[in-house]
Each structure stands twice: as C-alpha cells, then as structure tokens.
Amino acid sequence: MSEPAxxxxxxxRKSFGRFQALSAVDISVGxxxxxxxxGPNGAGKTTLFAILAGALRPSDxxxxxxxxxxxxMDASQRCRYGIVRTHQIPRxxxxxxxxxxxxxxxxxxxxxxxxxxxxxxxxxxxxxxLAQHAARPTQTLGLLDRKRLELARAxxxxxxxxxxxxxxxxxxxxxxxxxxxxxxxxxxxxxxIVWIEHVLHALVASVDRLICMSEGRVIAEGAPAAxxxxxxxxxxxxxxxxx
Amino acid sequence: MLTDIGQRRERLAIPGEAYAxxxxxxxLIAVPLxxxxxxxxxxxxxxxxxxxxxxxxxxxxxxxxxxxxxxxxFGLGGxxxxxxxxxxxxxxxxxxVGALGVAIVAIPISAAILRLKGGELAIALWVLAEVLRxxxxxxxxxxxxxxxxxxxxxxxxxxxxxxxxxxxxxAAVSGMLVAAYFxxxxxxxxxxxxxxxxxxxxxSIGIDAMRVKQVFFVIAAFGCAIAGMIWLANTITYxxxxxxxxxxTVFMLFMVLVGGLGTFAGPIVGAVVFxxxxxxxxxYGAWYLAGxxxxxxxxxxxxxxxxxxxxxxxxxxxxxxxGMTQNNRKRP
Numbered sequence: 001m002s003e004p005a006x007x008x009x010x011x012x013r014k015s016f017g018r019f020q021a022l023s024a025v026d027i028s029v030g031x032x033x034x035x036x037x038x039g040p041n042g043a044g045k046t047t048l049f050a051i052l053a054g055a056l057r058p059s060d061x062x063x064x065x066x067x068x069x070x071x072x073m074d075a076s077q078r079c080r081y082g083i084v085r086t087h088q089i090p091r092x093x094x095x096x097x098x099x100x101x102x103x104x105x106x107x108x109x110x111x112x113x114x115x116x117x118x119x120x121x122x123x124x125x126x127x128x129x130l131a132q133h134a135a136r137p138t139q140t141l142g143l144l145d146r147k148r149l150e151l152a153r154a155x156x157x158x159x160x161x162x163x164x165x166x167x168x169x170x171x172x173x174x175x176x177x178x179x180x181x182x183x184x185x186x187x188x189x190x191x192x193i194v195w196i197e198h199v200l201h202a203l204v205a206s207v208d209r210l211i212c213m214s215e216g217r218v219i220a221e222g223a224p225a226a227x228x229x230x231x232x233x234x235x236x237x238x239x240x241x242x243x
Numbered sequence: 244m245l246t247d248i249g250q251r252r253e254r255l256a257i258p259g260e261a262y263a264x265x266x267x268x269x270x271l272i273a274v275p276l277x278x279x280x281x282x283x284x285x286x287x288x289x290x291x292x293x294x295x296x297x298x299x300x301x302x303x304x305x306x307x308x309x310x311x312x313x314x315x316x317f318g319l320g321g322x323x324x325x326x327x328x329x330x331x332x333x334x335x336x337x338x339x340v341g342a343l344g345v346a347i348v349a350i351p352i353s354a355a356i357l358r359l360k361g362g363e364l365a366i367a368l369w370v371l372a373e374v375l376r377x378x379x380x381x382x383x384x385x386x387x388x389x390x391x392x393x394x395x396x397x398x399x400x401x402x403x404x405x406x407x408x409x410x411x412x413x414a415a416v417s418g419m420l421v422a423a424y425f426x427x428x429x430x431x432x433x434x435x436x437x438x439x440x441x442x443x444x445x446x447s448i449g450i451d452a453m454r455v456k457q458v459f460f461v462i463a464a465f466g467c468a469i470a471g472m473i474w475l476a477n478t479i480t481y482x483x484x485x486x487x488x489x490x491x492t493v494f495m496l497f498m499v500l501v502g503g504l505g506t507f508a509g510p511i512v513g514a515v516v517f518x519x520x521x522x523x524x525x526x527y528g529a530w531y532l533a534g535x536x537x538x539x540x541x542x543x544x545x546x547x548x549x550x551x552x553x554x555x556x557x558x559x560x561x562x563x564x565x566g567m568t569q570n571n572r573k574r575p
Contacts (some may be wrong), residue, residue, distance in 0.1 A: 007290040021498045044270050057442060075443075075447050076449050084447075085447055087447070091444035091563075092440075092444075093441060096433070096437065096566065099568060099569060100436070100567050103436075104430075104433040104448065105449070107430040108449040109449030119570045135568035135570075153448060157448065
C-alpha cells in the first residue's frame with residue numbers, strides 16, 4: 001500500500017452484552033485501493049461495516065477518514081462525506097418507485113439537486129441494469145433486483161469509499177462477470193472499495209489486498225493469493241484436521 | 244394497463260385529474276353565491292375536516308410520524324387568536340398571526356418530541372395536548388372550563404363573515420393540497436418517504452432524518468392551527484375542552500384510515516365519507532360514535548389501504564400520484 005490511507009480504524013472493539021463481535025481491529029484502506037474482506041459467518045465483517053459507516057457506535061477505538069477523526073459522526077454525516085455502505089440484506093424504500101430510491105440518494109448523500117440529481121440517478125440505474133425498471137414500484141422487485149438497487153443507490157451518491165456487503169451472492173456466472181466489470185470500472189475511476197464477499201473467486205480476482213477475519217479479529221492480511229494460501233485461513237473455512 | 248396510463252400521461256404537462264380538481268374548485272368558489280347559509284356553514288366544516296385529514300396524512304402517511312396529539316395545535320391556534328384579539332389585533336389578522344405563532348412554537352416542540360419513536364411519540368404528543376389544555380385553562384381570560392366568545396367577530400355582518408370563513412377555508416385546503424403536491428416531489432418529500440419506509444437505511448444514504456421530520460411536523464402543526472382558526476371563526480366560542488378535544492385526532496385517524504393512508508387522494512375521500520356519515524347519522528349520539536369505531540376497525544382489518552388504496556390497486560389509476568418516474572424529470 002503505497003498510497004496514504006483514506007479510511008482507517010484503530011483498536012476497534014464492539015461488544016453486544018457479553019458477546020465480543022469485534023476485538024481490537026486495526027484496518028487501513030489506501031486511496032483508490034480495493035480491499036477484500038473474507039471470513040466465516042459471525043466473524044464480525046458486517047459489524048465492522050456498520051461501525052465504519054456510522055450505523056453502530058464502537059465500544060472502543062477510533063475511525064479516521066481523510067486524516068480526520070469521524071468516530072463521533074453519525075451515519076448520515078459520514079455518508080455525505082463520502083463513506084457509503086450497501087446492506088447485506090437489501091433495504092430498499094418499498095413505498096417509492098425505483099428511480100425515487102436512487103434519486104433521493106443522489107439528492108442527499110450525493111449532494112446533487114435538480115437535473116444533476118436526475119442524471120446521476122439514471123446513470124446509476126444504467127450501470128446496474130435497472131434502467132428498464134425505473135418507474136416500477138419497488139415493492140414489485142425480486143430479491144436480485146433489490147440487490148442491484150442497493151448498489152445503484154450507493155453509486156448515485158458517487159462515494160469516495162464504497163463498502164460493499166455481499167453483493168455477489170445468488171448471481172449467475174454471467175451476472176457475476178458483469179458485476180466484476182462494474183467494480184473494475186469504479187476502481188479505475190478512482191473509487192476506494194472495501195468488499196465483503198463469500199464468492200471467493202470473484203473477490204480474489206478483483207481486489208488488491210485481502211483480509212481474513214475470524215471471531216472478531218483480523219487473522220490474515222496481504223496479497224489475495226497469499227491470504228487464501230494461509231493455513232489459518234484454510235482452517236477457519238474448512239475446519240481443523242483437514243489436510 | 245399501467246403502461247397505457249403512463250404513456251397517456253406522458254403527453255400531458257398537467258395530470259388529467261387536475262382538470263377535474265380545477266372544475267370542482269371553481270364550483271366550490273361559487274357556492275356562497277347561490278347556496279343557503281346552512282350549506283355554506285356545513286361546507287366550511289368539511290374544509291376543517293379536509294385540512295385535518297390532509298395534515299395527518301402528511302405526518303403519518305408520508306413522514307411515518309403517528310400522532311394522537313394533533314389537537315394540541317388545533318387548540319393552541321384558537322387560544323393564540325383569542326389572546327391576540329384581546330391585545331387589539333383585528334380577528335382575521337389574529338387568526339393568521341396566531342397560526343404562524345403555532346408553527347414557531349412547534350419548532351422547539353418538534354426538536355424534543357421527535358427524538359421519540361412509535362408509541363412513545365404518540366403518547367408524548369397526547370400528553371402535550373393535555374398539558375397545553377390545562378395551561379390554557381389557567382388563563383383568567385379563558386375562565387377554565389367556561390371558555391370565551393370572540394365578541395369582536397360580531398362587528399362583521401353575519402353573511403359576510405360566513406362567506407369569508409368559507410372562502411378562507413377553501414383557500415386553506417386548496418393551498419395546502421397544492422403545497423403538499425409539490426412538497427412530496429421535492430428533496431424533502433422524497434427524504435420523508437424514505438424515512439417512513441426505513442429510517443436506518445435513510446440515514447445510511449445521508450438523510451438528516453431529524454430535520455426532515457421537523458419540517459413535516461411544523462407544517463402539520465401550522466395546518467392544524469389554521470383548521471382550528473377556521474373552526475373558531477365559525478363557532479366564535481373558544482372552550483379548551485372542545486378545542487383541545489381528542490376527538491379531533493380521532494376524526495383525523497378515521498378519515499385517513501378509511502380514505503387511504505399514504506395516498507394523495509385518500510384523506511380527501513376519507514373526509515367526504517366522514518362528513519356524509521356525520522350528516523346522516525350524527526344525531527344518533529353514542530351509537531353514531533360506536534358505528535364510527537366499528538367502521539374504522541373493519542377498514543383497518545379488512546382494507547388496510549383504505550378506499551383509495553383499494554381503488555388504486557384494482558384500477559392502476561393513482562390520482563395525483565406522488566410516485567415519480569422519469570416523466571417528472573424536467574429536460575432542458
């Protein structure tokens with residue numbers, strides 16, 4: 001990582017009652033970097049995202065964005081600064097049309113108004129292949145399109161750091177290829193991406209660096225191939241005792 | 244079916260139903276010229292109901308704020324008017340300034356009360372209304388339960404006053420409907436709908452949920468205060484128990500739930516249905532109220548979208564739809 005960090009966290013802890021979801025997590029994301037996050041269910045990946053985006057407060061630790069401490073900022077402030085997150089389980093605004101879902105994001109998090117907001121909203125729908133559904137009530141979308149909408153809503157805000165939470169699951173191989181192309185395009189445009197994904201081959205092919213989490217800690221970090229070859233990583237995924 | 248309507252509307256700059264609305268408005272403006280006093284009075288009451296229903300729908304149907312304390316602003320508006328008239332302001336000026344006063348008072352109230360959610364918020368607003376009522380009753384001018392009459396209103400010719408109240412009521416309802424139409428298509432209206440659908444997700448796309456809800460809350464407080472003013476102008480007497488009565492909120496709930504929560508035309512339909520029920524069955528006293536309750540329960544359990552929700556889903560025709568499509572995009 002030669003570039004200076006755009007987003008970093010230090011000593012992040014989160015406990016829910018006696019359960020430690022995160023214990024002392026330090027992560028640093030370089031400007032323009034694509035960082036992958038893997039780990040078994042319950043490793044704390046989504047909790048980490050919720051804390052980075054400001055939806056959850058950490059029990060301890062701090063988060064810095066562009067060198068300034070944003071720990072005390074709430075989710076909407078951080079979003080307007082450019083830290084944008086997609087939800088693992090899509091959370092569309094069901095009582096609105098598809099284009100309204102994206103438009104409202106462009107107007108708020110994107111800080112756009114009028115024609116510029118419409119243009120950003122329509123471009124985001126084009127990018128996620130939802131353009132033909134723009135006028136539909138969101139309630140009528142299936143799960144896959146809702147996942148696309150989750151991504152479209154994030155893109156309409158032109159984020160500086162995009163936190164993607166399992167957007168590849170359930171896609172066909174062709175759809176996955178389209179998604180990888182889109183991520184590559186976003187990366188080329190200078191966007192910083194942090195991506196949690198269980199579809200490992202997709203992730204390994206598109207990120208610069210990979211971290212593996214388990215039981216609330218980072219257990220491995222480095223080049224994607226090296227992390228995937230790591231013994232500890234193999235053990236957390238496949239269990240102990242496997243040759 | 245849906246796309247047919249979409250294509251037909253694309254060619255119209257103004258939604259087709261707007262022509263019908265203009266025709267109804269023109270007819271209503273002319274009513275005092277040919278109708279009797281009783282009819283004018285009754286329609287003025289209908290305007291009060293319409294205003295209340297539209298305001299409650301803005302709050303609950305579009306911003307997700309369920310209030311059972313809107314009578315606080317209905318009653319407070321009347322009280323401010325009484326006080327301003329006492330201070331020497333001409334009555335109709337007092338109504339307007341008083342309503343603005345309510346909107347200003349609603350700002351700090353909103354900042355405190357919108358921190359609460361759901362049931363807590365509803366109860367807190369109800370308690371607020373009761374506290375305001377008790378506080379107003381301590382004012383010697385109001386004389387506790389007795390209340391006060393706005394004698395200054397007697398300086399106007401009765402017919403002139405009746406017609407003026409009618410036109411002011413009509414102006415308030417149409418003004419608020421036009422304002423609501425544009426509000427719901429603005430950034431703040433879209434943001435409110437997003438908060439209503441999923442507040443956490445709304446925050447995650449940069450929406451300042453508190454500020455958006457405050458805007459809707461203050462608008463609704465202002466609208467309910469205006470309704471309280473028109474009611475006061477028509478009845479002339481101000482009694483805390485009546486003007487701060489929970490029945491106003493019960494009426495709002497009934498009208499919006501029967502008409503269709505979160506639909507633009509719903510509160511209008513609900514207010515007309517309520518008005519007709521009151522005209523036909525109003526003399527049955529307690530049985531009438533029990534009947535209203537029964538109807539509300541039947542609608543809530545069997546037709547949760549109300550009349551307009553049902554009509555819209557059956558026909559695909561959504562009058563004054565607030566759901567925007569690319570047709571709403573203004574191209575240079």
